[in-house]
Amino acid sequence: MASSVTIRDVARLAKVSVATVSRALNGHDNVTEGVRRRVLAVAHELRYSPHHAARSLSSRRTHTIGVVLPDLHGEFFSELMRGIDLVARECGLHLLVSSYHGHPEEQASALRAMRGRVDGLLVMSPHAGDLDFLSENLAALPAVLINSQPTDTDQIAFGIDNYGGARAMVEHLLAAGHRRIAFVAGPPNNFDAYERLRGYRDALLAADASAEPWVVPGDFGEASGHAAGQALLAAAQRPQAVFAANDMMALGCLFAFSQAGVRVPDEIALAGFDDIPLARYVMPSLTTMRVNIAELGAHAMRVLLDVYAGQDVRARLVPLVPELIVRESSEPKAARGASGRE
């Protein structure tokens, strides 16, 4: 593969020193306009592009942010990356992405491998108890934790108010007159899932201290929602409303109900969490909590940049509050009729 052109080649052809080339290319102001133009012309002609490793070795900056996620798959990470990427390109930064597929050991090595490659780190670690070695391996890099269980370390963390969102949803279902509200849980050991479950429980008990939470297991996948929906229909006494910990599982429930000929919301009300694009398109459309995931990523990125710049960001770590989106799947009977959908 053709030998690359270096700063020395540019210097030679432009008849200046490499130092001057460096200054001209980096936009320093201590270069005569004529010289700068000559250098830029030669650089362009040679298709010169600075060697990144060399530059970051001497400048101690990489212009790259490391993103360490549990996985790269699915709507959530896709949206998160979009938000992060948006801010990154605004700032001319690159993204080094690494996912550890749920293996904490790999997470540690992923973090360590970031040394000398990134200026800062965005880390999502939803698995309970990960954070001990996490802080050990964060090395000396500025880092922001996303949707991760807080610990007593003074790590900077930012996330979604899953707890408050779940409470709001249960309150909505209660207000619609439902009492027997079942919850389809997310994967055990997942912090988001845990917070949503906690919100469900607390809201239920706050309304009626003798209420009995009814929790069906799930794993955030549509198939587990489908199974949960079937299990709920088979119960001796069916729930009046089902609140799934995310939309994919809610859709799984919905299809289980459709297959069984159980009408939503007439016989069972249904609600999810996340507001994925399809939520508004299914029949009936799905009531859910809208989470601006891209904004979650974008905000975390902005906070990280300010941490890097040495600013105090603590005031900006307030969790992102999800928004209740009421659609057909939870409409109280009184409200239904010839009205259109959202």
Next chain:
Amino acid sequence: MASSVTIRDVARLAKVSVATVSRALNGHDNVTEGVRRRVLAVAHELRYSPHHAARSLSSRRTHTIGVVLPDLHGEFFSELMRGIDLVARECGLHLLVSSYHGHPEEQASALRAMRGRVDGLLVMSPHAGDLDFLSENLAALPAVLINSQPTDTDQIAFGIDNYGGARAMVEHLLAAGHRRIAFVAGPPNNFDAYERLRGYRDALLAADASAEPWVVPGDFGEASGHAAGQALLAAAQRPQAVFAANDMMALGCLFAFSQAGVRVPDEIALAGFDDIPLARYVMPSLTTMRVNIAELGAHAMRVLLDVYAGQDVRARLVPLVPELIVRESSEPKAARGASGRE
């Protein structure tokens, strides 16, 4: 942020030269076992992690693959990244991700910025005509193009057989007895969309040279499918079958049909392309072409690694053939009954 520990610190404490530390850490065999152990112990104790920029500057390898995509958003890219990532971690490689959001100028700069940061490049460039400057900016890096329009340059390219897949689907619909088959197209200027459209046209005309292709515009988004579905219902003579260029648009159509009370497949058969997870869950379940997107990414990555290793890969550039998945939305009347769904 705390000064990092370098190879010199390890050398000093282990009482050897930096060269020996380097050899011990990199697993070279010209190091005594005792010395190696001592070095490793000190490195571990100091939490030493090699500085990547320095290493790649001197070794001329980055252990990183650059991935340049039009976008990071949505099921397709998410799956693609998963496949790429899978192979990357098998090989201990990192991924530098960059998306150019449809702006060719940014694509060029993204490509150039990869110099000195990556050992090879995976590039997806579905926009027609992008490839001229693409090859100019690929510099001297090994690269594999994914799902991109081939040019006369001898770039290594690999993709899905969208054309063949679309033909197969139309043939299926024809075999089911449908004649008036409408097509909901993807975005203009998108190579995947163009190939699917071409397959639709050719299959239709191959069966009946006097057939008139019926193409409704779309952009791969569910909303455009919804609009297309409504437009098709409003036609003087409705189509007997609708083939959408991807599943999201097919789902949009499906909901438009449901809202209008038009039964699928009894009144209109429907088919999509991609086999997204939801395709099997909607009612009726959706006939589609299954594309193993993760495998597309994984295979492209493997090819790239072999290109890097200097192997001849031309024999492995055969497009990935999608698989026809027949579900309820296109079942011929005769076949319907008490049978379960897939």
Next chain:
DNA sequence: CTGAAAGCGCTTACAG
């Protein structure tokens, strides 16, 4: 098997 030294391609005080 081990060490001293050169070099990877840049940036940045330091002089002038």
Next chain:
DNA sequence: CTGAAAGCGCTTACAG
């Protein structure tokens, strides 16, 4: 404003 030189933290022939 410009250049010569040191240095960023590694790896790798080259000697021994």
